[in-house]
Every structure is written in C-alpha cells, then in structure tokens.
Amino acid sequence: MQDNQLSTEELIAKDVGARLPEGAMAKMIAGLALLWSLFQLWIASPLPFMLRFGVLNDTETRSIHLAFALLLAFLAYPAFKRSPRNRVPLTDIALGLVAAASAAYLFIFYEQLANRPGNLTTADLVTACIGIPLLLEATRRALGPPLAVIALIFIIYSLAGPYMPGLLAHRGVSFTAMANHQWITTEGVFGIALGVSTSFVFLFVLFGALLDRAGAGHYFIQLAFGLLGHMRGGPAKAAVVSSALTGMISGSSIANVVTTGTFTIPMMKKVGFSKEKAGAVEVASSVNGQIMPPVMGAAAFLMVEYVGIPYVEIIKHAFLPATISYIALFYIVHLEALKQNMQPIGSRQPKPWLRRLTGFAFGAALICGLSLAVYYGLGWLKPVLGDYALPGISVLLALAYLALLKVAASNPPLAAEDPDKPLEELPNTRAVLLSGLHFMLPVVVLVWCLMVERLSPGLSAFWGTVMLVIILLTQRPLLTWMRRDGSHQHGSFMDGVVDLREGLIAGARNMIGIGIATAAAGIIVGAVSQTGVGLVLADLVEMLSMGNLFLMLLLVAVFSLILGMGLPTTANYIVVSSLLAPVVVALGQQNGLIVPLIAVHLFVFYFGIMADVTPPVGLASFAAAAVSKGDPIKTGITAFYYSLRTAALPFLFIFNTDLLLIDVGLWHGILIFMVATGAMLIFAAGTQGFFLVRNRWYESVLLLLVAFTLFRPGFWMDMVHDPYRDIPPAQLTQALEVVDEDSQLRLRIRGEDAVGDMREFSLLLAVPDGASGEEKLEKIGLMTYEQDGKVLVDNVTFGSPAAELGLEFDQEILAVRAPTDRVAKEWMWLPGLALFGLVIWMQRRRRLR
Numbered sequence: 001m002q003d004n005q006l007s008t009e010e011l012i013a014k015d016v017g018a019r020l021p022e023g024a025m026a027k028m029i030a031g032l033a034l035l036w037s038l039f040q041l042w043i044a045s046p047l048p049f050m051l052r053f054g055v056l057n058d059t060e061t062r063s064i065h066l067a068f069a070l071l072l073a074f075l076a077y078p079a080f081k082r083s084p085r086n087r088v089p090l091t092d093i094a095l096g097l098v099a100a101a102s103a104a105y106l107f108i109f110y111e112q113l114a115n116r117p118g119n120l121t122t123a124d125l126v127t128a129c130i131g132i133p134l135l136l137e138a139t140r141r142a143l144g145p146p147l148a149v150i151a152l153i154f155i156i157y158s159l160a161g162p163y164m165p166g167l168l169a170h171r172g173v174s175f176t177a178m179a180n181h182q183w184i185t186t187e188g189v190f191g192i193a194l195g196v197s198t199s200f201v202f203l204f205v206l207f208g209a210l211l212d213r214a215g216a217g218h219y220f221i222q223l224a225f226g227l228l229g230h231m232r233g234g235p236a237k238a239a240v241v242s243s244a245l246t247g248m249i250s251g252s253s254i255a256n257v258v259t260t261g262t263f264t265i266p267m268m269k270k271v272g273f274s275k276e277k278a279g280a281v282e283v284a285s286s287v288n289g290q291i292m293p294p295v296m297g298a299a300a301f302l303m304v305e306y307v308g309i310p311y312v313e314i315i316k317h318a319f320l321p322a323t324i325s326y327i328a329l330f331y332i333v334h335l336e337a338l339k340q341n342m343q344p345i346g347s348r349q350p351k352p353w354l355r356r357l358t359g360f361a362f363g364a365a366l367i368c369g370l371s372l373a374v375y376y377g378l379g380w381l382k383p384v385l386g387d388y389a390l391p392g393i394s395v396l397l398a399l400a401y402l403a404l405l406k407v408a409a410s411n412p413p414l415a416a417e418d419p420d421k422p423l424e425e426l427p428n429t430r431a432v433l434l435s436g437l438h439f440m441l442p443v444v445v446l447v448w449c450l451m452v453e454r455l456s457p458g459l460s461a462f463w464g465t466v467m468l469v470i471i472l473l474t475q476r477p478l479l480t481w482m483r484r485d486g487s488h489q490h491g492s493f494m495d496g497v498v499d500l501r502e503g504l505i506a507g508a509r510n511m512i513g514i515g516i517a518t519a520a521a522g523i524i525v526g527a528v529s530q531t532g533v534g535l536v537l538a539d540l541v542e543m544l545s546m547g548n549l550f551l552m553l554l555l556v557a558v559f560s561l562i563l564g565m566g567l568p569t570t571a572n573y574i575v576v577s578s579l580l581a582p583v584v585v586a587l588g589q590q591n592g593l594i595v596p597l598i599a600v601h602l603f604v605f606y607f608g609i610m611a612d613v614t615p616p617v618g619l620a621s622f623a624a625a626a627v628s629k630g631d632p633i634k635t636g637i638t639a640f641y642y643s644l645r646t647a648a649l650p651f652l653f654i655f656n657t658d659l660l661l662i663d664v665g666l667w668h669g670i671l672i673f674m675v676a677t678g679a680m681l682i683f684a685a686g687t688q689g690f691f692l693v694r695n696r697w698y699e700s701v702l703l704l705l706v707a708f709t710l711f712r713p714g715f716w717m718d719m720v721h722d723p724y725r726d727i728p729p730a731q732l733t734q735a736l737e738v739v740d741e742d743s744q745l746r747l748r749i750r751g752e753d754a755v756g757d758m759r760e761f762s763l764l765l766a767v768p769d770g771a772s773g774e775e776k777l778e779k780i781g782l783m784t785y786e787q788d789g790k791v792l793v794d795n796v797t798f799g800s801p802a803a804e805l806g807l808e809f810d811q812e813i814l815a816v817r818a819p820t821d822r823v824a825k826e827w828m829w830l831p832g833l834a835l836f837g838l839v840i841w842m843q844r845r846r847r848l849r
Helices: 008-015 023-044 047-051 058-076 090-108 110-115 122-143 145-159 175-184 192-214 216-228 234-247 253-270 275-291 296-307 311-339 353-409 429-435 437-452 457-482 493-531 533-545 549-564 569-590 597-610 619-628 632-642 644-655 666-688 697-711 713-720 729-738 773-780 825-848
Strands: 724-727 744-752 758-766 782-787 790-796 812-819
Touching: 023 047, 023 058, 023 192, 023 457, 023 493, 058 090, 058 110, 058 122, 058 192, 058 493, 090 110, 090 122, 122 145, 122 175, 122 493, 145 175, 145 493, 145 569, 175 493, 192 216, 192 296, 192 437, 192 457, 192 493, 192 569, 216 234, 216 253, 216 429, 234 253, 234 275, 234 311, 253 275, 253 619, 275 296, 275 311, 275 597, 275 619, 275 632, 275 644, 296 311, 296 457, 296 569, 296 597, 311 437, 311 597, 311 644, 311 666, 353 429, 353 437, 353 457, 429 437, 437 457, 457 493, 493 533, 493 569, 533 549, 533 569, 549 569, 549 597, 549 644, 569 597, 569 758, 597 644, 619 632, 632 644, 644 666, 666 697, 666 825, 697 713, 697 825, 713 825, 724 729, 729 744, 729 773, 729 790, 729 812, 773 782
Parallel strands: none
Antiparallel strands: 724 812, 744 758, 744 812, 782 790, 790 812
C-alpha cells in the first residue's frame, strides 16, 4: 500500500510538465477529477436504468466527458515552459471554462440540435469556432505540438482542397460545413474515438489507477523480483515480467516506464547493465505492455468499433503475438546477461531445469484446475440460485476475499520500495506471492465478466472497479485486525477512504491526456471522412511502392512510425488506422494479397506503438533516460534494437495469419504457439549476435533464415507446389461443383471503384454446401453472363456473400483459381530445424574448445 512519498502520478506529472499547484486550486483540480471519476462510474453502472434517473445517450456523455477533460487540461497543464507550476493564472481558468462550455454545448442543447440536423445556427458556428481552437491548444499543452499540428494540417487541408496540387486536390468543403462536421455532428471530435474513451477507456484507466493505489503495482514488482531475481540479469528479467503485468492494465507506455522503471532501472544498473541498456530494457518492456491484452493502450476497444468484431475476438487475435514478443524480450535480456557474464544475486542457487519445469507444470495445472472448478462450479450454481445468483456469487466472492486476506495476514507485509538499498538479498517468493493474492480478485472479476459472461468492456471494468473499491476500503482495517500479534499497523477504514479518493483522482488525471487525444484525433478522422484523403494516400503509397507488395507494407510501416511520433498510444492508433489501414486492405487486394482487417489494424498499431521507442522523438525513451540518467537518444536506439522482434511480427502475421489464430483449431493453435515462440527466440539470437556463444556473421544469417522458415513455411512450399490451379472464368459453375465445401475459390476482378476509375482486385469466395454448382452459385448470390469472350457479373443478390465481398454489376471476372491438393506447408519446418541443428553443432564445437 502507498506510503507518504512522491507518488507515481506526481512523477508522471513532472515528466510531462504538468502543474502541481498548492492551496485552493489544488483542491479544486482534485475535486473536478474526483467528480469526473464518479460521473464515469455512474454512467457505466446499471444504476441510472434501475433508478430511472440520469440516463444519458452517447452524444451527451461524450460532451460531458470532453468538458471535464478540457477544463482539467487548462487547469493542470501550463501554456509554456516558463509558465508558473505552483499556481493557475486567471487566463487559464477562463480558457478552461470557455472550452468546457463549448464541449458541453452538445449536452445542453442536445434536443434542439437533434431536431435540426445539418441546419447550423450562428450560435452553433460560434461554439465550433471557439471549441476547435481551444481543443487544439489543450492538445498542445497536454500532449505537445505533434498531434495539434497534424490536426490543424487536416483542418487546413479540408478547407484548401481546390488549391492543392494535382494528387492532393479535392473539391474542398466550406468553413461552415467543416465546423458543423467537426464539432456539431458525431463525425469529428465527438465521434467513435471519443465515444470509446468515454464508454471503455476511462473505466480501464481508473481500474489501473485504483489497482496501483491498492498496492498491486508494488506487489507485481516484488513478485517478479522474488521469482526471477536469482537468475543471471535477474532485475532486467523482473522488469520485463512486472512491466507485462502492469502494462496489461495501463493505458500509457510512458506511465508504465515511470511506474515500474523508478524501481527496476536502478536495480538493473546495480547488476551491471549500463544506463542506456537499463533504460532500453524498461522501454521495450513498457511499450510491449501496449500490445498486451486486455487493454492494449485502449486500442482493443477502438478496434471493436473500427474492425466490427467482438472484443473477445480482438483479444484472441492479439494474444499470441504479444505473448511471443514478451518471451523473446525475456530471452534477449538473458543473452545480454550471458554476453556480460553477469552473476546471479544473493546466495540462493538456481534449481535444475527439470525441477523448474516440474514446478511450472504443477503451478499451471493448479491454476487450470482452479479455473475449471470455478467455471463449472458457477455454471452449476447459477441455475440453482436462479434470481439470487448475483447475491449468492457476491457472498462467495466475499468469502474468497476474506480467506485470501487471512493468508496475507499470516505472512510479513511487503517491504517498501527502496531503489537505493544494496542489492544483496531477494524477497522470499512464497511470502510475497501469498501476501497479495487478494489483488488478483478484481482482475479475475474483470476477466470473468469479459470472457465468460460476455458483458461489455465498460460494464466488466465497472464490476472489476467495484471489487477494487471494496478492497481499498476494507483491506487496511481487516489486515490490522487479522494480525493478532499487533506487529504491523496497516491503517484504518479512513485511510482506505483516502486511498480510494486518491485513486479516483489519479485515474481522472491520467485520463486528461487520453480524453484530449481521442477528441483531437477525431478531427483527423472527420477530415478523412469529409475529404476522401484516404484514397489520395492509397494512390501515393501505390505510386511510391511501384506496385511492390513488400515495399508497400514497408512504406506503411514508415508512415505509421512518422505519424505516431510524439502521439500517445490511443491517438496514435486512431490516426494511423483511419489513414493507413484502408490503404493496406485496398492495395493488398489489388496485389492479390487478401488480408483480414484485424491483421491490418494490428499491423499499423504495432508500428504506431514503435514510435514511442524510436529516436529522435520516442517519448518512452526520454522518460526512461530521465530515470536512468542516461542519454535518451542512445537509450532509444538500444530500445529499438531490442524491439526488432516487435517490428518483425506485423510483417509475419500479415503473410501468415495463423499467428493471429484466424481459422485455427485448438491443437493447431498450441502447435503454432510453440513453433512461433521457438522461431522468435531464434530470431532474437540472430539479431543479438549471440546464441550458445557469440555468432559468426553467417550463423546469424542462418538463424534468421531458420526463424523465417518456422514463421512462414508457406513461402517455401508455394515455390515447390503452387497452392492454386487456374480455371477458365467461364467454368466457374463447374469449378464450384467439384471444389470441396468450406474451401475457397480465389477470384481476380476488374471494375470501377467508388470514383469511377478502373481497378483490379482479388477476393476469396467461400464455397457453400449444395448439390450442384448452380445451387452453390445461387447461395453465393451471384449471376454471370458471357459477352465477347468475357465473363461479367450480371446480378448480385442484396445482402448475399457476393455483395459483402464487393461484387457489383458489370464487373469482369478475369481469373478463377481453385485450391490444389498438396502436402501441409508445415513439412517445410523439417529442413529449417535441420539447419538449426547445424548451427547448434557448430557453436557447441566452439564452446567445448
């Protein structure tokens, strides 16, 4: 639990230049933050519907959400570096109030605006003209110039369309239309991004802040140190694991760096890591936290809206790459320790590998057994209890909480964090583990609601937060009461109230930047929808890549890095996904690569996240350098080097969607996980120049070749045996008759796009069941005819599979390709593994000399 020292929130505030005023203004800011958190909890709860009071629609809640964010941004963030930090000037108070009023305009006049859509009044226009510049100024203050400048460029682009050079020109929009689109409608500032921030993101950020205030952050760090500190490079491995645990619920890589880095970076330096390498390990770990489900820096919730698939599916697709990436980072840290011949900490001798594996297997089996018991136990109990299921489960949860608190009281409390303390002995793993098991209950409630009950992310976070509130209020007095010997005083109920208050305030303060970012990013999304700039970007990328698919993906990756520089995770994803995701899908189709939309969104998200690492702007690298006292540019370069595995993964899962567990069964998924993990470890050994001993250059090349083969065996198999055979388009019906059900035909289509230009694209046509080819074609919803030797689309049934694929009247079917019978592509793993065996043999010979 928190002691009276400089809090994490204050460190984060200092790092980003936020004010820490004193006196009445400090209380006012705290009061507004507290009110904001309470408002968000109210709208997330079922209470408004139960009491039939305070029920608000999406537009009204977004309006109030942004009003709070803008007011707090002007109060908490100074205008310039030389502006006072210990007080708030009257001008900032005035600007904050005006900005909040502009945002609240949609809430106050919602009924009038709803009754006259598109009919802008003078008051509407004036509000928009005040609100947009003040939003940009709040963005500049809270997040720095990059996002504000990008948003301003898009506003100018919207207005100056007719005056732009050839490729960039568009018909332009009037000033009034732009103001209406961006501020009064829900297409711009008050669009999907702000809606996700309001409905989901705030609750998860608040959940993370309350969990940290309860003491879980300290618990995770101590547990990681107890488990891994005795290994070579133990503190760095502990940093990777603790950052993974905190990053899973954190909405910011910078906050993650500061939260865990203030303890782990000094520890890494003590065992022999340089300032830059210690900072780089923490940066790589913390940035990876943004790709780790369930929160993913709030991008997971945005993907639900943008991709249009359930949240659970998003988690399933994102889980494997994130897990592989963390395992590989752990291995990279191990290789660094081997290179520098670091010795373990303390006198504890590492256990033999067989005992470690046995212990791990036993722990995993125990957790799986408990999970199954809870799952099936509650599954049996809910029908038995009927209407009393919720009270009954609440009683069981309370009993579990009391039992875990009793276990915690039977063990000594965790020692306070002290980075300056000599690193001689490590915490006792068993004692640390047992002292904080009750912190897992809110996470269990959250995951249960998300994965089993399939509640919305917002409602799931609400119930998890309710559990956390109970823990915050009761854990201090209960632990004090349960320790019969009176050896430790944990505090009273009122101390718990203070913890709750400070956690609610911290959650709201952490949300200021995210709320502002989603609103400002909404300007960019609004400009894209109003001007059609996405088509311009597609033409630009196609021109620069000269039709080469890999070069196109490389350009998109570079654009994502550039656009992501200086932007927080959430805004970063909104910007790159709205601009570049449609580009990858469109150009992929034109080049014959059919990529699932979720793979494309994860691709641009990964590279947007990499901007937090990449010099010269990498914000997380600067935050880590501030803690390690190292050079921020060197820290960023080293972190980028460590993060090469994260940069490689998006290219791999674009070409091999098995890594995203798309259309993969359970056992196939387990096999993919094992092979992909091994491949990523081999890739890490190749890029780090060390495996059993230091690599020779050709050994690094061979290791990278082995990793590529394991990741994408289909590349080599396609060279040996083409996966498709060509069928004349006129024989489409006959092809459907002979092709197995549940397989797919590959069609190449030529037709006009949305603006009348001719384009070619590929699509996969799923083969339905049917007695004949004609019946299957009818189920697909497609009718064709022949004219002058061409096969053309005659009619497409509305709402049919053919219509969903984008087939339209008068398009020409250029080619039909049917799958061939061939051996599984996974057989190509064997030569890859043989090559790997050769590298092991060469390096073992050198090591034994």
